[in-house]
Amino acid sequence: MQLLAVAIGLVLILDSVAIAALFPLPRAQPDAPFRVPLYPIVPAAFILVVPGLLVGTAITQPWLVAIALGVLRRRGG
Numbered sequence: 753m754q755l756l757a758v759a760i761g762l763v764l765i766l767d768s769v770a771i772a773a774l775f776p777l778p779r780a781q782p783d784a785p786f787r788v789p790l791y792p793i794v795p796a797a798f799i800l801v802v803p804g805l806l807v808g809t810a811i812t813q814p815w816l817v818a819i820a821l822g823v824l825r826r827r828g829g
Contacts, residue, residue: 754816761809761820768802771795 774795788794810817 757816758819761816764802764805768799771798
């Protein structure tokens, strides 16, 4: 059960980074073959919700966020 909790913390962090990476894309390729409805609103809403989930998790289970950040730090460096 603890492994699942850490995995959820990692998913929240990594998904928010991946979604944030979508914002510079239209400037890089302005002539895309299709347009996504509500493009800047949906990813922005996701990025606004994720910090709330992380803060709530950090308050209730600080060890979970510490382990998730430790895993990211260890893998990233």
